[in-house]
Amino acid sequence: MIRQKISAAPSVRRLPSYLHVIRQVEKEGSEYISGTVIAGELNLEPIQVRKDMAITGIIGKPKKGYPVKALITAIEHFLGWDEVQDAVLVGVGNLGSALMGYTELRSHGLRMVAAFDINPEKAGSPVHGVPVYPVDSMDSAIRDLGVKLALLTVPNTEAQKSADILVGAGITAIWNFTKVKLKVPDEVIVEKEDISSGYAILRVMQRVKKNDIKNELP
Amino acid sequence: MIRQKISAAPSVRRLPSYLHVIRQVEKEGSEYISGTVIAGELNLEPIQVRKDMAITGIIGKPKKGYPVKALITAIEHFLGWDEVQDAVLVGVGNLGSALMGYTELRSHGLRMVAAFDINPEKAGSPVHGVPVYPVDSMDSAIRDLGVKLALLTVPNTEAQKSADILVGAGITAIWNFTKVKLKVPDEVIVEKEDISSGYAILRVMQRVKKNDIKNELP
Numbered sequence: 001m002i003r004q005k006i007s008a009a010p011s012v013r014r015l016p017s018y019l020h021v022i023r024q025v026e027k028e029g030s031e032y033i034s035g036t037v038i039a040g041e042l043n044l045e046p047i048q049v050r051k052d053m054a055i056t057g058i059i060g061k062p063k064k065g066y067p068v069k070a071l072i073t074a075i076e077h078f079l080g081w082d083e084v085q086d087a088v089l090v091g092v093g094n095l096g097s098a099l100m101g102y103t104e105l106r107s108h109g110l111r112m113v114a115a116f117d118i119n120p121e122k123a124g125s126p127v128h129g130v131p132v133y134p135v136d137s138m139d140s141a142i143r144d145l146g147v148k149l150a151l152l153t154v155p156n157t158e159a160q161k162s163a164d165i166l167v168g169a170g171i172t173a174i175w176n177f178t179k180v181k182l183k184v185p186d187e188v189i190v191e192k193e194d195i196s197s198g199y200a201i202l203r204v205m206q207r208v209k210k211n212d213i214k215n216e217l218p
Numbered sequence: 219m220i221r222q223k224i225s226a227a228p229s230v231r232r233l234p235s236y237l238h239v240i241r242q243v244e245k246e247g248s249e250y251i252s253g254t255v256i257a258g259e260l261n262l263e264p265i266q267v268r269k270d271m272a273i274t275g276i277i278g279k280p281k282k283g284y285p286v287k288a289l290i291t292a293i294e295h296f297l298g299w300d301e302v303q304d305a306v307l308v309g310v311g312n313l314g315s316a317l318m319g320y321t322e323l324r325s326h327g328l329r330m331v332a333a334f335d336i337n338p339e340k341a342g343s344p345v346h347g348v349p350v351y352p353v354d355s356m357d358s359a360i361r362d363l364g365v366k367l368a369l370l371t372v373p374n375t376e377a378q379k380s381a382d383i384l385v386g387a388g389i390t391a392i393w394n395f396t397k398v399k400l401k402v403p404d405e406v407i408v409e410k411e412d413i414s415s416g417y418a419i420l421r422v423m424q425r426v427k428k429n430d431i432k433n434e435l436p
Contacts, residue, residue: 012419012422013415013418013419017397017399021399043399079418079421079422080422094320095320097312098312098313100312102312104397105413108417110417172427173424179234179238180238181259189420189423189427191417191419191423192235193413194231194234194235195320195323196322197232197235198411199323199393199409200234201227201231202391202409203297203298203299203326204230204297205391205409206366206390207298
């Protein structure tokens with residue numbers, strides 16, 4: 001089942017961009033949107049958009065395209081963004097604080113209920129309205145809250161240790177913002193977010209444009 | 219040229235993870251690392267790793283693998299991470315502030331030299347040592363600094379307007395953290411970073427595991 005999903009991952013990853021385009025069309029008052037229009041907005045092939053949309057179960061009408069409201073509902077439902085999910089965050093540094101205040105995640109149903117930090121001085125003062133607790137209380141707090149999702153924004157050196165505590169406390173899904181490939185039991189899902197990858201692409205594109213890199217790329 | 223690069227983008231995106239694994243092996247004192255070991259650490263196929271490495275121009279030795287130090291140098295050089303590049307940031311909100319303090323980007327040669335915000339109260343107080351200026355001075359400041367790269371972390375509604383000013387001031391590469399597909403001249407590179415995509419994947423994986431989604435995925 002999971003293997004199936006992995007093959008669909010690039011399609012799932014594109015759905016949030018589609019949703020953004022479709023919501024704009026909705027604001028403009030259109031009832032239908034064609035795959036070709038979405039493709040044009042995002043520099044993709046129309047066939048790609050149609051294949052990606054198919055995973056949400058919604059099918060466009062010939063000539064008219066997709067019904068806008070039904071398409072938004074279908075994508076949000078497929079992504080689970082129409083349900084609230086509680087989450088905790090470990091590591092209230094710069095990135096952690098930013099994610100705690102990131103309204104977009106809230107609009108996708110992610111509700112941050114607690115955060116933990118190794119620095120006892122950070123505990124006690126809520127960040128963006130989210131209470132911060134010392135990391136010692138993490139195990140019991142997560143059990144009490146019954147939370148299943150954790151965002152991991154600790155330094156790399158603390159990543160595996162934190163993940164072990166999270167898994168022990170009942171966390172089954174970790175959104176990993178560290179560089180570390182976590183070792184977790186098979187039943188735990190880890191999604192690794194790597195902001196450096198974006199900079200890698202950008203940097204290489206700049207150098208390709210300047211002809212610093214010529215025919216080296218396949 | 220650019221079209222070539224786009225086909226190599228997934229390989230480029232994986233290079234930072236390879237670098238992390240190889241640096242750990244270097245710390246342990248190994249002189250060589252095999253593609254199979256890297257693949258094992260990152261749950262990839264060995265053939266995939268070998269193909270990705272080929273774009274950096276370095277080739278492994280049969281039985282021994284890749285020379286660790288040379289491989290690190292080759293990847294960093296390919297990514298341009300061995301050179302310092304100045305950058306500005308527009309939009310000193312939560313995410314913007316986090317990126318200004320993100321030491322990992324600094325270690326990849328990205329040097330933030332100035333930031334801009336629409337709120338005049340933010341101007342004047344440096345954030346993580348980076349001076350913040352009012353957005354009115356953006357055009358002239360970027361020209362004076364001669365900076366070519368900008369990180370865009372403004373609200374969606376301000377994104378296109380900010381991009382227009384950036385391009386007018388001589389910016390040729392935009393790392394776009396907004397949801398907006400920017401309209402820019404062909405010679406300007408835009409890399410869009412979408413944190414919601416990671417949450418989309420995670421959410422769908424959770425639901426696949428719980429069997430909420432069965433055979434719907436292709």
